[in-house]
Amino acid sequence: MSVIHLEELEKSYGDVKALSGLTLDVPSGSLFGLLGPNGAGKTTALRILCTLLEPDSGNVTVLGLDALKDPCEVRKKLGYVAQEVALDKILSGRELLQLQGDLYHLRSIERNARIAELIERLEMGSWIDRRCGTYSGGMRRRLDLAAGLLHQPQLLVLDEPTVGLDIESRGKIWQILRELRSQGTTVLLSSHYLEEVEALADRMAIIDDGRVIAQGTPGQLKQNLGGDRVTIRVREFSDEIESEQVRRVLESIEGVSQVVVNRSQGFSLNLVVEGEKVLPKLREELQKAQFELFALTQSRPSLDDVYLQVTGKTLMDAELETAGQRDTKLERKKTMR
Amino acid sequence: MISPDNAKLPETDFQSPMAELIQETLALTRRLFIQLIRRPSTLIAGILQPLIWLVLFGALFSNAPQGLLPGGVTYGKFLGAGVIVFTAFSGALNAGLPVMFDREFGFLNRLLVAPLQSRSSIVLSSVVYITSLSLLQSLAIIWTAALLGYGWPGVSGILLVAITLLLLIFAVTALSLALAFALPGHIELIAVIFVANLPLLFASTALAPLSFMPSWLGWLAALNPLTFAIEPIRAAYRGPVDLSTILFHAPYGDVNGYGCLTVLMVLTIGLFFLIRPILNRKLA
Numbered sequence: 251m252s253v254i255h256l257e258e259l260e261k262s263y264g265d266v267k268a269l270s271g272l273t274l275d276v277p278s279g280s281l282f283g284l285l286g287p288n289g290a291g292k293t294t295a296l297r298i299l300c301t302l303l304e305p306d307s308g309n310v311t312v313l314g315l316d317a318l319k320d321p322c323e324v325r326k327k328l329g330y331v332a333q334e335v336a337l338d339k340i341l342s343g344r345e346l347l348q349l350q351g352d353l354y355h356l357r358s359i360e361r362n363a364r365i366a367e368l369i370e371r372l373e374m375g376s377w378i379d380r381r382c383g384t385y386s387g388g389m390r391r392r393l394d395l396a397a398g399l400l401h402q403p404q405l406l407v408l409d410e411p412t413v414g415l416d417i418e419s420r421g422k423i424w425q426i427l428r429e430l431r432s433q434g435t436t437v438l439l440s441s442h443y444l445e446e447v448e449a450l451a452d453r454m455a456i457i458d459d460g461r462v463i464a465q466g467t468p469g470q471l472k473q474n475l476g477g478d479r480v481t482i483r484v485r486e487f488s489d490e491i492e493s494e495q496v497r498r499v500l501e502s503i504e505g506v507s508q509v510v511v512n513r514s515q516g517f518s519l520n521l522v523v524e525g526e527k528v529l530p531k532l533r534e535e536l537q538k539a540q541f542e543l544f545a546l547t548q549s550r551p552s553l554d555d556v557y558l559q560v561t562g563k564t565l566m567d568a569e570l571e572t573a574g575q576r577d578t579k580l581e582r583k584k585t586m587r
Numbered sequence: 588m589i590s591p592d593n594a595k596l597p598e599t600d601f602q603s604p605m606a607e608l609i610q611e612t613l614a615l616t617r618r619l620f621i622q623l624i625r626r627p628s629t630l631i632a633g634i635l636q637p638l639i640w641l642v643l644f645g646a647l648f649s650n651a652p653q654g655l656l657p658g659g660v661t662y663g664k665f666l667g668a669g670v671i672v673f674t675a676f677s678g679a680l681n682a683g684l685p686v687m688f689d690r691e692f693g694f695l696n697r698l699l700v701a702p703l704q705s706r707s708s709i710v711l712s713s714v715v716y717i718t719s720l721s722l723l724q725s726l727a728i729i730w731t732a733a734l735l736g737y738g739w740p741g742v743s744g745i746l747l748v749a750i751t752l753l754l755l756i757f758a759v760t761a762l763s764l765a766l767a768f769a770l771p772g773h774i775e776l777i778a779v780i781f782v783a784n785l786p787l788l789f790a791s792t793a794l795a796p797l798s799f800m801p802s803w804l805g806w807l808a809a810l811n812p813l814t815f816a817i818e819p820i821r822a823a824y825r826g827p828v829d830l831s832t833i834l835f836h837a838p839y840g841d842v843n844g845y846g847c848l849t850v851l852m853v854l855t856i857g858l859f860f861l862i863r864p865i866l867n868r869k870l871a
Contacts, residue, residue, distance in 0.1 A: 302696055
């Protein structure tokens with residue numbers, strides 16, 4: 251049974267299309283990773299699902315409820331940890347949690363018991379009574395996670411929960427998310443960190459240009475790729491022209507597929523090799539074409555390969571591409587109500 | 588077979604919607620007061636500014652010829668009512684600022700993602716907070732004015748002062764909250780507050796009676812809501828309250844105490860209806 255069902259979501263901000271036909275199913279009890287570069291539409295999708303934003307068109311079903319018709323019921327059952335943590339600098343962490351508890355209408359005894367429990371669980375005891383303005387990124391994020399968990403939601407949604415965090419806080423948050431899953435809470439998190447999705451998620455979707463382009467378990471997605479991943483360099487630092495020449499050579503070999511020039515890695519070449527005799531053949535052909543083989547690595551497919559396969563670029567390249575074009579001012583505006 | 592777990596009532600409480608509304612409104616109001624207590628500069632400035640007005644401006648005309656002002660009062664006494672109203676007015680005009688900062692810093696999203704019984708609690712908490720704050724500041728001014736020898740309105744007078752101020756505060760708070768949701772950022776909101784503040788003071792009867800003004804300014808002052816709040820309070824300071832006495836001679840006719848309060852009431856209700864679409868759009 252799916253806890254979240256997003257169907258054909260469309261959303262534009264002015265001329266900028268954030269979602270174009272996004273469809274997603276999150277099964278109950280899963281720890282679901284939504285992987286994609288910045289600007290792919292992850293945050294917009296999560297904001298729609300958390301009833302903060304209305305799509306231009308499409309259906310949103312959360313926990314069996316129509317989130318567009320019955321947003322208030324959805325809010326009661328859902329915890330949301332936003333990307334930009336908005337804390338009140340003047341309040342202490344404990345006061346913020348008390349406020350949050352009152353907004354979710356917890357009885358004060360229950361509220362205080364929950365707060366005490368979460369302070370211990372997230373190891374916030376030594377600083378929870380200090381003002382939020384003094385907190386580090388990791389503290390802020392832990393506090394925000396506690397706020398999202400206060401009312402014991404059946405579904406927890408986190409937008410990039412560990413961006414820019416110290417190792418310790420990240421580990422703590424990962425641990426809590428795993429515990430939640432084992433207790434039966436469905437967790438949906440977005441991330442542009444492959445390692446995070448790899449380490450945590452039992453199901454995942456890759457999102458690009460406002461659409462889901464692949465979903466399944468990480469294992470399935472990797473298996474679907476088939477073949478081994480091979481990275482080749484003909485020289486320590488090649489240029490694009492040379493790499494393109496090598497690409498043409500490689501593409502002519504039987505058993506080699508998906509040859510991609512990887513710009514972010516000094517124009518090395520990524521390819522997929524199927525069959526045992528392909529590699530010797532490859533060495534031979536390169537020699538014939540008068541290319542040296544400076545380096546060759548071979549590995550089983552990783553999530554990065556999955557990403558490369560479905561989008562035609564590496565996640566890092568996608569990040570670099572969007573980094574220059576992001577209009578942070580506009581993004582801030584569009585999240586303002 | 589029924590397991591004991593299923594037999595238990597669900598853990599979620601069944602509070603009445605009213606209890607939930609009160610709980611969330613109190614929690615939000617509490618937050619605003621914690622902010623005020625830990626960052627009291629707003630409160631201090633809000634009291635200090637009108638005090639300076641009262642002391643310096645009151646002294647400015649202290650040697651003016653006797654009998655110049657209607658009723659033969661001293662300028663300090665005349666000014667008191669104006670400064671009280673101005674205090675409440677500028678306090679209420681700032682009501683939108685915390686809301687605007689919550690919008691800008693994303694704190695509002697935290698409120699919007701919560702299952703609030705009604706999002707009016709966001710507006711309601713601001714109204715409760717600003718009303719108590721403005722009343723507190725006005726009270727400080729009333730008390731200081733009494734110490735300076737500018738008079739004391741008496742018990743029934745205080746009641747009239749409170750009612751008048753409440754109406755004005757509600758109206759201005761509504762306006763400010765609407766601006767906080769309609770304007771793009773705090774810079775714009777502060778600009779509007781800045782531009783609205785002093786001209787509204789000057790184009791009212793706070794600093795001088797209508798009879799001193801050229802007719803164009805007299806028209807403006809006689810249409811200015813501040814005038815309708817100042818005159819009843821000034822009357823309360825003059826002596827026993829009688830709302831049927833004429834309080835000022837506007838170019839369009841005489842206005843008595845009932846007239847002033849009615850105008851303020853209509854303004855308040857009208858503004859709340861006017862801002863509803865804005866709030867509904869932003870908080871829907």
